[in-house]
Amino acid sequence: MRANDADGAADADGDECPDDGGPLADTAVALVERRGVVVGWSRAAEELLERPAAEVLGRSVLRLLTEADRAALAEPAGSPPERGEVTVERGAGRPVAVRYQARPLREGAGTAILAVTAEWALEAEHAESLSRALLSQERIGYVLRDAELTVVRTNVDRPGFAGPPLPPGSRLSDVMGSSDAAGADAALRGVLETGEPLTGQDERVRSTQPPYGDWSWSVSALRTEDRRGRPTGIAILLTDPTDHWKTARRSALRHRAARIGGTLDIEGTAQEIVDTLVPDFADFAWVDLADPVLTGDEPPKTLKSGELHLRRVAVRAMSGAWPPELLRPGQAVPRLPDHPMVHHLQEGRTIVVDRATFEEGLDDPARIRHAAPERGHSLSIAPLFARGLVLGVVAVWRAERPEPFDEEDVGLLTEIAAHAALSVDNARRYTREHRAAVALQRRLLPKASTVTPVMETAGAYLPAAGGAGLGGDWFDAIELPCLRTALVVGDVTGHGLHATATMGRLRTAVGTLADLELAPDELLTHLDDLVKRLAGEADPAHRDVVSATCLVAVHDPVSGRCVMAAAGHPPPLLLVPDGPARPVPIQPGPPLGVGGLPFETASVDVPPGSVLALYTDGLVLRYGDDLDSGTRGLADRLARVPHAESDLAALTEDLMTPAGGAPLRDDAALLLARTSRLAADAVAGWEFPAEPGSVASAREAATGALAAWGLEDSIFATELIVSELVTNAVRFAGGPVGLRLIRGEALFCEVTDPSNTQPRMRRARSTDEGGRGLFLVAQLSSRWGSRYGPSGKTIWVEQELPA
Template identity: 70%
Template structure:
């Protein structure tokens, strides 16, 4: 039997009996196993025959104790430690022996145990199989919480930490595989309270028979290294996450989200009222009302306490004390709860500024370009350590970086508000309503307001109850695009007042964009351009004439529920030049809805233009079926069916047509004969009497007489006369001539030349427009009563 088998035997100690002569008279089973010699081979023989080398002997036998080398039955030599005990009387002597290395183990281990237990840099804990403490040097909490003999992990650590540590130690105890340098977070539940990061190594302990007796644990305190690593990681996260947006509120929230829960348990950001609106805060010094408002907050666990200051609420006034002045000078301050109560000296202010169990506070100013933009405040409740100088330095660094992000967002907010104000002033009313048409327009900036662009819509009231509908999209974003949009909108209104058809209007607008591009710096000429769609609705004729310059076609929703795009052939975008624009006329019955939009709206419905157009048409059809009024319909379509905002602004203009009264229009045609003037006056007078407008007959007869006379004299026939009754009375005379009518001041000796002068004096306004086969001169009169 080998020595390994002997170590596994129950006794493990060899025993023998010798008489006075040194002859072996007794031999144990353990002795047989130790020396591999059966009792029959040794009994009756001298014990000296077992020795591998001579030794000093007394009366034929070795000394009473010591180490000696013995010969095994296999010829192997082993060293044993033995002790001889003389029995009372004349009996034999008992000899007990074990292998020398096993006998020397306790003697060697004791100095090692004393060395481990007597120093402070390395913690040593010997635990039994139940993980209770047997011996330890952690009696003062030098490397973790203080331990006592018999204590368990859950007695000194939080439940989560204790469960994690116990699982690791039981793994070592069960498998025998050592655990080396495992990181363990420890939060003490008994004095001295603290938060440690420990490096833990553990090995299983065994008895002489190899059975587990517990675990020996070596602990080194890595708290400072862990804290330094946490601070480094927090700096990196702050630099990456704070300042990535130009929204002030989002930037403030990013600050507290970075600080909680790793650095603090409660945090908030208060910003000056002026900062929230994009302006510079006033330079103040000392206490009083600092005009701060809660912009962001966060707590590590649970909802924000109702008793503390809520988002959007005004921060109470501060006393004029040195700590407040230090903060205004750009210094970070730390204070405990009692110190804050003495500082504020106001129970109401303390209640809204102090969380439950808050014991340490750190406040850093958001300082940028010499301006105090606000403050960031932190409280520790669950963190047991108070804020120290290193924490204050870290908060100062984070606040300095955050202040730049807040200031950038503030400056952007100011510029954005200016751009929004400019554009809102340049855009028309969002809702208009006349007897023949109701319109509703919506403009949405890009990315939920991040970029103001050059998309616009317009509704222009034209003579003879006609309406011009316009949508356009200037290339680019920002103030430059907004300014260009304003110039183009002004040009469109001017050209529309000349009553040009849509294709001619776009031709003139194209020339204007070309000139604007020529005025630009050469580096930016290629980005000056726009698309545009112009539609003119004539309620009397019941049709709409359209022309497009690189613009998506409008949608037409008919009263019977059908919705589809109008097949307008788009010309080139404005500024390209060289190609003509084509018009398209479509019948628009009363109750129809025309939808004009920019491509930014289509992108809210998808990336495919054709698919997005169909989706928009389906949405328009569904919303009309649901009975939405026109403004609500426009808002719903602009939202893109709940989709996310896109990086391009969009404009939408909806127009719903209405019918004129059945007898609101009267039309006659006369040959180019002087007698036609009298017949025209008679027809107009009779119709006014029928309409109950006899009080307006005299003035109307004069206007009709002058206009028909000029047509017969200078243009030839046929001559058309049309009266339209609305809130005003419109008189139109058409002829086949394209000659421009001109009003001039006649001399006293002139026999003619006073016709248009009389028309201008008798009417509210007058003008002319040209068609494919001639011109029309019109005049509007106020109606009596």
């Protein structure tokens, strides 16, 4: 206000009180002297009544009222009542209701009348009533912030409200972690700048001041404005669904914990445990298991301290990087001290301690450094207790979050550890059974590598990854007489011990049938009959595994040819020197056990230095999505290897682990065979007619060949053998009669005739004139036998050569 000395009247025109939009900007002020004459008139009064000061000053204030209010308020002293509501006449003749208060000034200075519209006063009353109601709430938080987001009014500073206090003058960064506060401030500043309200946003509050803990606030915020629409701050309503949030978080944690143990892998299960607990439950977690558990065995049943022989298996830190001072996976846990905490664990009880108690229990700075993170303040350890055995422990630390573990946390950790212990125990028992099955499988398979004068072989078997486990894939390399070799690969349907057992029976049968020197197609025919018989004998629940595919190939180093037949099995790959690897064209018959169709043979020339690859479908499916693409991928991989000089065992391992390291979807077997051929001068052959004189000619031819080879010491025995076998062929089989000598590590003598009669050795009586020929042959040789061809048979005899 400003006094006008010229006319003795005070003029309150507001020039010195610019309208800044504050709470008094709309308050009209009039100065009235004792007689009721207006001597001062503010700019807000001019705007409210639409009357300039010149029109009002020097006149009675009652002239501004309507006639009814003027008569009611007229007093002899000309002084209005202290407060009330009246209707005043605006300059344009429109009445407006106002509320006013009259404040006497110093003695004799008159009265100051402050007035606002009744509407504005009612809004202010409602706003104040709402503010008082919100500030008195205990379940709803109310925070009024100014334009700088500083707390102006709040009820969150009272002890009864859950969460950290927010006293007037504070900011979020004073009570919350910097990252949480920055995110919340950014959201509120967006409301302040755009005017778009925030409704029901979940805000996690982790207090850095007492009371420590985590809360979940549901935040709604809107911008406050003055009567002219200018932003003045933020009004925030908070509800506290922390209990529901914690319940939901624990339920989610239980749900994740229920999925622990799906892999049946001990170390994988342990890692799933710590991944479940961090970061939602703890800041650090690890799992220690007893050493026997890692190999599938049971831990010792003892309550003596330090007898668990624990080893760190899995770790997880909220920050991602595991502190270097803490024990790492694979390291042995130091012997546990004789302390009540350890006894509780061995009895299957969960413990919770603060850092001071923990350090007092260990009483060893070095062990404390290996067992406690730098800022860890609360520790809980739960035993992995299953079937009365302590398999290990799961330990969790809180470091970054300030609240310690409470009873609810201990109960939840105990529940998770109980479920996890069953998963660890299932994985342990699976490991033990799998180890036994692998041992059985290894015993049923032949040795991985063989080397003969005419062939080098290397084989490998890998079980399927994950839960598929072992199966019935197998391979075999069987040495046959006269330096021939039978190569076999097969795949029993199904997985598990039943498939493994069936595989063992089939491999035994193949070895027996191979010793009979049957042709590959005939061998598969006998094997098909065996599988059908096994299926009929099997329990109905296991008949699905009594079926198989099989490939049999017989290599002859003299002719350099390989004869093969397949029962539902993919063809082998042939890699010739300086050439590509291609599948051998072969028409496979039905799988073993199906029957109804014959098996066909295929013959292929195998140059010296070639590599034959026999495999099961589990391997080719690792190189492609189907058998065709997988076979091409395996062939390309095989062709890129310098096979002539390579180590077959290393090549086998390389082919079993293709690029990318994808796990096997099915078990797989692979057999590689590098072939060679006998030199031309190591074989001598003749053909004689079925005449008595042919016996002497055969002896003479054999003697000459042995002399040329420098095997004079074997001439006498060989003459007798040739004489007996050719004589029998001439007398009982007819001609022509073939004679072949093969020189290798042993000396082989073969006599071929057109008869299919099975030769038998018998014990002749002293009065018999014959019947001693094969008995004599057996005494002069290390072994003998016969095989049948498309027409006729071949009797072979093997003799050891002098060293």
